[in-house]
Amino acid sequence: xxxxxxxxxxxxxxxxxxxxxxxxxxxxxxxxxxxxxxxxxxxxxxxxxxxxxxxxxxxxxxxxxxxxxxxxxxxxxxxxxx
Amino acid sequence: xxxxxxxxxxxxxxxxxxxxxxxxxxxxxxxxxxxxxxxxxxxxxxxxxxxxxxxxxxxxxxxxxxxxxxxxxxxxxxxxxx
Amino acid sequence: xxxxxxxxxxxxxxxxxxxxxxxxxxxxxxxxxxxxxxxxxxxxxxxxxxxxxxxxxxxxxxxxxxxxxxxxxxxxxxxxxxxxxxxxxxxxxxxxxxxxxxxxxxxxxxxxxxxxxxxxxxxxxxxxxxxxxxxxxxxxxxxxxx
Amino acid sequence: xxxxxxxxxxxxxxxxxxxxxxxxxxxxxxxxxxxxxxxxxxxxxxxxxxxxxxxxxxxxxxxxxxxxxxxxxxxxxxxxxxxxxxxxxxxxxxxxxxxxxxxxxxxxxxxxxxxxxxxxxxxxxxxxxxxxxxxxxxxxxxxxxx
Numbered sequence: 001x002x003x004x005x006x007x008x009x010x011x012x013x014x015x016x017x018x019x020x021x022x023x024x025x026x027x028x029x030x031x032x033x034x035x036x037x038x039x040x041x042x043x044x045x046x047x048x049x050x051x052x053x054x055x056x057x058x059x060x061x062x063x064x065x066x067x068x069x070x071x072x073x074x075x076x077x078x079x080x081x082x
Numbered sequence: 083x084x085x086x087x088x089x090x091x092x093x094x095x096x097x098x099x100x101x102x103x104x105x106x107x108x109x110x111x112x113x114x115x116x117x118x119x120x121x122x123x124x125x126x127x128x129x130x131x132x133x134x135x136x137x138x139x140x141x142x143x144x145x146x147x148x149x150x151x152x153x154x155x156x157x158x159x160x161x162x163x164x
Numbered sequence: 165x166x167x168x169x170x171x172x173x174x175x176x177x178x179x180x181x182x183x184x185x186x187x188x189x190x191x192x193x194x195x196x197x198x199x200x201x202x203x204x205x206x207x208x209x210x211x212x213x214x215x216x217x218x219x220x221x222x223x224x225x226x227x228x229x230x231x232x233x234x235x236x237x238x239x240x241x242x243x244x245x246x247x248x249x250x251x252x253x254x255x256x257x258x259x260x261x262x263x264x265x266x267x268x269x270x271x272x273x274x275x276x277x278x279x280x281x282x283x284x285x286x287x288x289x290x291x292x293x294x295x296x297x298x299x300x301x302x303x304x305x306x307x308x309x310x
Numbered sequence: 311x312x313x314x315x316x317x318x319x320x321x322x323x324x325x326x327x328x329x330x331x332x333x334x335x336x337x338x339x340x341x342x343x344x345x346x347x348x349x350x351x352x353x354x355x356x357x358x359x360x361x362x363x364x365x366x367x368x369x370x371x372x373x374x375x376x377x378x379x380x381x382x383x384x385x386x387x388x389x390x391x392x393x394x395x396x397x398x399x400x401x402x403x404x405x406x407x408x409x410x411x412x413x414x415x416x417x418x419x420x421x422x423x424x425x426x427x428x429x430x431x432x433x434x435x436x437x438x439x440x441x442x443x444x445x446x447x448x449x450x451x452x453x454x455x456x
Contacts, residue, residue, distance in 0.1 A: 176323075268414065
């Protein structure tokens with residue numbers, strides 16, 4: 001069970017800000033494949049992973065990162081702070 | 083007739099902030115030679131011209147600059163603003 | 165070090181009143197303020213979304229890196245989220261150091277990292293709708309200089 | 311553009327209140343404040359001498375160069391002279407531009423030129439006497455980057 005958070009246009013495309021997901025995915029990339037298979041909104045949000053960033057327990061990570069022990073996963077576009 | 087101004091330690095060594103000088107010097111370097119010949123205070127102030135800067139009518143100049151038409155000459159050490 | 169994340173407007177002058185002053189070891193204070201700009205002439209507002217929790221963590225990590233790298237005497241980061249009008253301050257950083265080169269470098273470092281590594285997302289609100297501001301390649305390139 | 315040469319103390323926050331704000335074309339404001347630093351732990355004050363007339367001319371020329379080179383929306387320079395206590399602001403510059411890179415570059419340019427090309431001379435007053443601050447080679451070298 002992990003909390004999955006979505007921000008900016010990822011949130012808008014999926015239509016959710018956060019959800020609890022039951023998953024056996026080993027890596028971020030695996031989880032993305034599982035989510036894309038759910039329905040077209042997820043497929044649209046994750047269509048271009050190069051346009052996405054991911055944080056595991058609030059630290060930036062890459063798509064190959066393992067999910068073991070992770071409690072919070074967030075997907076969002078490149079940040080535009082400042 | 084030119085006004086000659088001295089700042090910082092140049093002023094302190096010469097003991098004057100400004101004076102009117104009657105000169106036929108063609109260049110700044112010529113004027114410096116005339117001033118040095120006046121007395122030891124001037125000789126001390128102008129001993130190392132590499133440590134001096136000069137402004138002609140309030141614009142930085144070099145020692146070879148001609149004095150024709152110049153009304154105000156200032157001698158001072160390298161600036162320490164900011 | 166002070167890090168403030170807030171929805172409310174702030175006054176850059178008031179926030180930096182006395183910052184780095186009255187200390188014998190500070191010779192240089194640099195501040196940067198980012199304001200809502202409207203290049204199109206049609207923008208009505210800027211909405212800023214952020215990631216509560218991660219935002220504070222990310223900014224703190226960036227500020228601590230700046231402090232240790234340039235021996236800063238003090239460091240301040242303020243960043244807003246929510247609904248902002250054109251011309252309003254979005255965020256500011258301030259750095260206090262012994263020499264000007266360090267204060268300038270640390271402020272530019274903070275800005276470059278806050279741009280691309282702090283979880284904020286900007287959306288422009290105009291008469292024809294809304295659009296997310298895209299990250300610029302040049303902001304990613306700017307990180308390579310540090 | 312505002313250039314102020316004064317003996318009196320000033321408050322950097324108050325001086326920049328509203329600077330560059332409320333305009334659609336300004337996205338970035340940078341300020342630099344120089345303060346009286348005491349590295350020896352024994353300095354009692356700093357005396358700043360300047361060249362009335364030339365000082366204003368030189369600062370104006372430097373500021374105009376910055377404005378045209380980086381298309382600044384606004385530019386501010388305040389510089390004090392006379393007797394200053396440790397910790398007090400000596401001078402400040404502020405720049406307002408569309409983008410942060412321009413505001414930072416213009417502020418650093420102004421500082422580098424004010425350091426070595428504006429006719430000010432600093433003298434440190436301590437318990438054992440007075441000494442003129444020597445210009446640093448590094449400040450002269452800094453000019454070569456522009």
